Amino acid sequence: MQKVTREALIEKAASLLANGTVTSVLAWKKGEFDYDITPALFTGEEEMHAELVWNDFCGANLSKYLVAKTKKAEGKILVFLKSCDTYSFNQLLTEHRFDREKVYAVGIPCCGMADIDKVKAISGDGIASIECAEKIKVSTIYSEGAAEMDLNDVLLERCESCKSKKHVAYDELMGEEGEILDSHRFDEVERLEAMTPDERFAFWQEELSKCIRCNACRNVCPACTCEVCVFNNPASGVESKAPVNDFEEKMFHIIRAFHVAGRCTDCGECSRVCPQNIPLHLLNRKFIKDMNECYGEYQAGETVGQRAPLVDYTLDDLEAGEVFERGGDNA
Amino acid sequence: MQVKEFKPLIVAFCCNWCSYAGADLAGNNRADYPADVKIIRLPCSCRVNPMFILKAFQKGADGVILCGCLPGDCHYTSGNYYTRRRMAMLFSMLDFLGIERERTRVEWVSAAEGAKFAATMNDFVATVKALGENKRLEDLRCKK
Numbered sequence: 001m002q003k004v005t006r007e008a009l010i011e012k013a014a015s016l017l018a019n020g021t022v023t024s025v026l027a028w029k030k031g032e033f034d035y036d037i038t039p040a041l042f043t044g045e046e047e048m049h050a051e052l053v054w055n056d057f058c059g060a061n062l063s064k065y066l067v068a069k070t071k072k073a074e075g076k077i078l079v080f081l082k083s084c085d086t087y088s089f090n091q092l093l094t095e096h097r098f099d100r101e102k103v104y105a106v107g108i109p110c111c112g113m114a115d116i117d118k119v120k121a122i123s124g125d126g127i128a129s130i131e132c133a134e135k136i137k138v139s140t141i142y143s144e145g146a147a148e149m150d151l152n153d154v155l156l157e158r159c160e161s162c163k164s165k166k167h168v169a170y171d172e173l174m175g176e177e178g179e180i181l182d183s184h185r186f187d188e189v190e191r192l193e194a195m196t197p198d199e200r201f202a203f204w205q206e207e208l209s210k211c212i213r214c215n216a217c218r219n220v221c222p223a224c225t226c227e228v229c230v231f232n233n234p235a236s237g238v239e240s241k242a243p244v245n246d247f248e249e250k251m252f253h254i255i256r257a258f259h260v261a262g263r264c265t266d267c268g269e270c271s272r273v274c275p276q277n278i279p280l281h282l283l284n285r286k287f288i289k290d291m292n293e294c295y296g297e298y299q300a301g302e303t304v305g306q307r308a309p310l311v312d313y314t315l316d317d318l319e320a321g322e323v324f325e326r327g328g329d330n331a
Numbered sequence: 332m333q334v335k336e337f338k339p340l341i342v343a344f345c346c347n348w349c350s351y352a353g354a355d356l357a358g359n360n361r362a363d364y365p366a367d368v369k370i371i372r373l374p375c376s377c378r379v380n381p382m383f384i385l386k387a388f389q390k391g392a393d394g395v396i397l398c399g400c401l402p403g404d405c406h407y408t409s410g411n412y413y414t415r416r417r418m419a420m421l422f423s424m425l426d427f428l429g430i431e432r433e434r435t436r437v438e439w440v441s442a443a444e445g446a447k448f449a450a451t452m453n454d455f456v457a458t459v460k461a462l463g464e465n466k467r468l469e470d471l472r473c474k475k
């Protein structure tokens with residue numbers, strides 16, 4: 001269960017709407033099912049009472065939506081941000097993707113978000129309804145009664161390895177200030193690094209071959225905000241289409257991860273939305289880990305105006321060959 | 332039976348001001364290096380974006396080497412410093428995906444280093460030759 005209630009969010013938003021601080025509210029509402037909670041823009045209190053959702057399935061990071069929404073909005077937009085979302089928020093500001101003056105950011109504490117696949121592993125398929133209280137109660141079209149589970153047993157991978165409960169940007173914070181956590185987010189990258197190249201190749205071949213190029217990972221990514229993406233270039237030969245072979249699979253994923261290297265805040269949205277459950281965050285984390293080790297610790301989005309490692313250099317940086325040697329040899 | 336000798340196809344991206352001139356000098360000095368090294372001239376090493384490297388492999392390269400001016404000598408002041416970081420990260424990622432790390436290389440070669448250019452290419456060709464054909468980043472549609 002989340003610490004701050006849905007009602008408290010609505011109350012906060014309603015009062016800011018009423019006193020004219022903001023003219024609209026970016027939050028979440030139910031999608032097709034109880035578990036696909038999607039971003040939504042509200043302009044009135046009644047609407048919010050009817051539709052706004054805040055529960056254990058609000059994994060969606062709202063910061064990227066500010067890019068499009070602030071362009072159209074007349075007044076300020078209130079946006080609710082979990083701690084991880086605030087990093088993306090700062091990163092977007094660093095890249096001048098929206099006008100800070102047009103946003104009123106409210107930080108909300110987060111107790112982690114649920115992974116629907118883990119939920120289904122307990123409840124079974126065919127989910128009819130989900131209720132989030134002390135426990136998560138899930139009923140399916142096949143079952144009598146509801147399956148109950150603890151949020152902590154079904155957390156998204158990114159929440160299990162949450163890097164920070166601290167909000168790094170807000171105008172107002174609901175609840176208490178959290179802390180930067182000592183997460184073990186690079187463990188899985190290290191496990192892969194310790195493998196032989198053949199094993200790594202087999203691992204990625206299998207994972208990436210599942211990709212259907214739905215582009216969900218790119219579209220949801222708060223770092224991928226290019227108005228015209230390389231993968232939409234008709235001359236590229238790979239414009240919005242399914243990969244025809246493993247070369248195209250690898251190319252898409254290498255390029256996507258490279259384009260966000262140094263700018264990726266590790267918000268984990270890519271892996272959350274992938275319908276094929278490809279662990280995309282591992283590619284991003286590999287870049288983050290390498291950059292930390294070679295160019296000094298760097299957390300994208302920690303503050304506004306930072307200079308990312310790949311748009312910077314020092315005179316005595318490691319050579320490409322030395323970067324390999326640093327990790328020991330698994331060749 | 333005669334086994335056809337494997338001759339790796341190497342793509343060498345060379346910046347116009349140093350490495351390409353270095354290659355030129357290697358030619359003038361009649362320094363030997365395999366004809367299967369295909370040079371692509373660029374204004375600066377930092378013109379290379381990751382797509383170039385992948386495309387080279389797609390189109391049949393067995394190894395890709397990127398050459399630029401010595402650090403400090405880039406004709407656009409700092410281009411090769413950015414290249415150094417980018418390629419270090421990209422090549423490390425290729426390695427992470429299980430693609431042989433010996434297939435990629437960055438080397439700084441000045442315009443005066445014709446002999447170094449030839450030696451670098453000979454060494455790189457030998458390394459890639461020992462690895463065999465590029466299978467892990469190939470695109471069968473591009474095979475002739």
Ligand code: SF4
Pocket residue numbers: 210211212213214215216217218273274275276277278280
């Ligand atoms: S979300 Fe998954 S299936 Fe879709 S393009 Fe990205 S990796 Fe491929």
Ligand code: SF4
Pocket residue numbers: 218223224225226228229230231255256259260
């Ligand atoms: S994949 Fe690259 S070009 Fe496309 S939106 Fe992301 S960062 Fe931009």
Ligand code: FES
Pocket residue numbers: 346347348349350374375376377399400404405406407410411
């Ligand atoms: S001009 Fe040679 S590396 Fe920049």
